Amino acid sequence: MFSEITSKNNDQLKYLRKLSSKSFRDSEETFAIEGTKLFLEAVKNDLPFKQIFITKEWLENNAGLNSDYVIALAEKNVTVMMVTALILSTVSSLQKPEGIIGILPKVCVTPGIFKRYVLLEDVQDPYNVGTIIRTADAAGFDCVVTSARTADIYNEKVLRGSMGSVFHLPIYQAESLLDYVKQLKNQPITIIGTSLTGSSLWERENLTGSFAMVMGNESQGMSDEMSKCCDILLKIPIFGQAESLNVATAAGIIMYDLIRDFK
Structure with a gap:
């Protein structure tokens, strides 16, 4: 069900690294989120994931509802890539990566009238x-x-x-x-x-x-x-x-x- 990345020089990882740049995020209208909390918030708000990178350890530690979300997204044709913890650390912005990173399109917000x-x-x-x-x-x-x-x-x-x-x-x-x-x-x-x-x-x-x-x-x-x-x-x-x-x-x-x- 999940594809596997075995090299830190993979093109998809290179793309993920570029998303740390605002100018690249702006040109691609795309951004990355990292960590279980942000992943779950994005899922609960029904945001359209483009791609997900996960480690085997994250799947094992989040067996149940959280991992079911990933499986459900994969079944909806979201690309889910399995990577090692070592490879994920090369694209992570955290000192202790949690094991999951998602790529999403920017949310389109138009000005409205509020209180x-x-x-x-x-x-x-x-x-x-x-x-x-x-x-x-x-x-x-x-x-x-x-x-x-x-x-x-x-x-x-x-x-x-x-x-x-x-x-x-x-x-x-x-x-x-x-x-x-x-x-x-x-x-x-x-x-x-x-x-x-x-x-x-x-x-x-x-x-x-x-x-x-x-x-x-x-x-x-x-x-x-x-x-x-x-x-x-x-x-x-x-x-x-x-x-x-x-x-x-x-x-x-x-x-x-x-x-x-x-x-």
Whole structure:
């Protein structure tokens, strides 16, 4: 049922390695996921796998439902390749590979109208982006919109950081996040920014309608142009000696505080 790869120089493995490059992912409209958790999340969300690489050890350790998923996909003409753990380690991004990697087409997302948005302006650390997406999913936000300079959501670190949440809610990359925000303001949707010059989060007024929360770059924060577009600027009060919070931590605090108005 499964084909076998015996050389690390196999063309399909070479293709898989190239998917670590954003430009190649963009040109191929394809990305890779690694690990059992992401594999199961993709299966549960009915994503169309193009190819799967697995080790014998993974099949043995996941006998039952998980391995049945792989068999079911193979029966649907998804190419499943059996590789040794040593060969898989040559294409893995993990220090301890779990034994399964999948290749999928990118998810096509078109802009929609939602009630609760998270907007990321040039957040560049992949783990921060993944964590924010995961928190937005947990807090019940409807979508995430990123700027062109925000870390690619198909980066392996973003995918791992999100723990599968990239498959749970729409994520859209805007060519110009600033123009996108201006369009939101016309709907109208309240734009909430984060700034050290903003009002304290603890003293804000309750929200009653649709809103979009903007998080800026790790070191620079929001751009001046984006700040001018915001209807509200908020800051998290700091009571200790730390000068600032990590952007993903700050995003989580603000998201859960804002969402209280609707629960």
